[in-house]
Amino acid sequence: MTGISIAVISLQALHTPSTSSLAKRADENRNGLYNVLWGWSFCDGCRYTGICTLVTCPGNRMPSLERYFGHYKELVCSYSHDLENHRMDAVVSSHEEIFHLIRVLKETPNITRGALAKQVFGNANNMGIESEQEHVIGLAVKALTMVYSTHWLNQNAEHDNGDLVSPNWLKDTPFHAFLEGLFPMIDHPGFGEDASASFWEMKSSITGSKLIRKGGLSFSPTEDLSNHLKLNRKTGVIEIFHHTAFLKENLRITRCMEGPMGVEGSLRLGALPRQLALEALDSIQKIIFPLSDPSAVTLLQRLVIEKGFDEDCLRFEASAIREPHETNTRYLYFGARLADIYDELENPTPRGLISRWAKRKGAGHANIATIIAVIIALIFGLVTLGLGGFQAWISWQQWKHPIEGPP
Template identity: 25%
Template sequence: MTYHRSTGGQWTQVDDFVTFMNKTYRQAVHSEVKKLTLADQNAIRGWKLVKKLDIELKGTDNLADHLLYSRQRNTLYFFHHVGFLNAHLQGRAHDIPLDSDMKMCLEMGTLPPLLLFETINSLQSVLFPSTDFKAHKMMERLVRKQDLDPECNHYAGYKRKDLSPGFDGAQYKYWGERLEILQNLLRERPPTTKWEKWLQWQSSDANAFAIAILALLISILVGIVSIGLSALQVWIAWMAWKYPVN
């Protein structure tokens, strides 16, 4: 039987399972691969999303919802079953080539190693790295309050021989689009302090128009004052001519 997962979360008989999985976990083509610099990764911290955007961070059991941002709920979901990911990476996915396709991996009873690596890396190197004290403490609180997988805070640093050439920890073929959304949210976030609001106003199109109008009004005012001074000088000269001082 063939299935398709609709946007409403229901399954209908449209695609076979491999096609469904490929659609659910679409791998970006080479030109679309998202690469994060260290500065990019440092910017997308879980605690910064909360502090700057008041986003709610919520663990999910659905891998397909990893890094999914709900604008309506202002919530970011992240797949928290790190133990599951590590079990596959150290088990059936261990000897599978990093760039293996979905069909072959499913036949082996696992998911593509690259998908597994990206998921762990986006959690433990981007959102909640152990090197960031605030991020690490936040994950501890989330694990406790939401009853998440305790291995979220266990940084195994699992390695494999083909990891470096195939995945350098900064490029994302599966989750790049969602990471880019988070980057854009942080760049475009509404100003909160008076200083930020002033800076945004200074750089806005509306401000440019307002400055142009203000410049025009100042020019008109200066022109009126100049005409008034000229008229005053003419009147003074006329009075001096009509009533000369002996």
């Protein structure tokens, strides 16, 4: 297999069903996953027949989490295929072992990755085993927080559009500190203010339809929350973390909690910080794709069909997940990225040949229309000159070879 990376082989393997017991038994462990993540208690119908019989049972929300669970299965398959193609000494062989990792992360969010691996797996015998332990830990972290903590897992996620150089969770870094580093809080002027005049102006300017129509931008789904609202200026693509059902479950857990709660306290409940989850959800449903705007709903429906966005993005919920005062969200985590998108709309990055040429010559993007008009006028001038010359040639031919009338 010289010259072919393990990552490429594993990515190709995702396109065929995994034959490992871990991958094949994912569906029957769905209840266990939701129980360990969010403490779901199921009714007898869910446990024994798979049909929910109580209105208050959280099992009623399973259909809305279908896209999230599908991603979990992809992660499990990526691990299973790596074993089948390259390793036979699996670090884990059951979903319960993955659930145990999630429990430890929730109970001790200040644990380092090295200490976690030692506590759960014992001492590693070689570098290969240690690398596989990192992969399995990354799988548990991804299920709990929807962020990547290892480069290998990021490269092998089938539908990931995220940054392949995202940070690894280092061996001596506490888990909560790793997450705090991924999501720094920045009180950005405009989006960081609470319903200021500049906020409303900027917010109304960056709806999805305007970003497409005026900015020539497009949207791509990402499975990594830390990549949400990242703008690639070179390609004009904005990444959207689209697992809104996952965000809503996090908000249900932290609803009615007294006082602000940091990363460490939220993780003990099995949730992301409430402010972070609110910002991610509202930036989708209130700013980029405001569900009060029919054109935004149409655009979002198209992205669900064409780009694989989670259909739950189209469902707006309030009473079950929000506090009464949570109407206008301050953007302390994603304010800088929203401002970056707004700046791109105001000062577009040249991407086409003419745009780049105009930028290099100092003409500026605002004068591109003038340049195009000059080029069009030049083309019309050349065409007119050609027609004039052709007419002159016909007149000369008629003079030189007159057509004589009948005698």
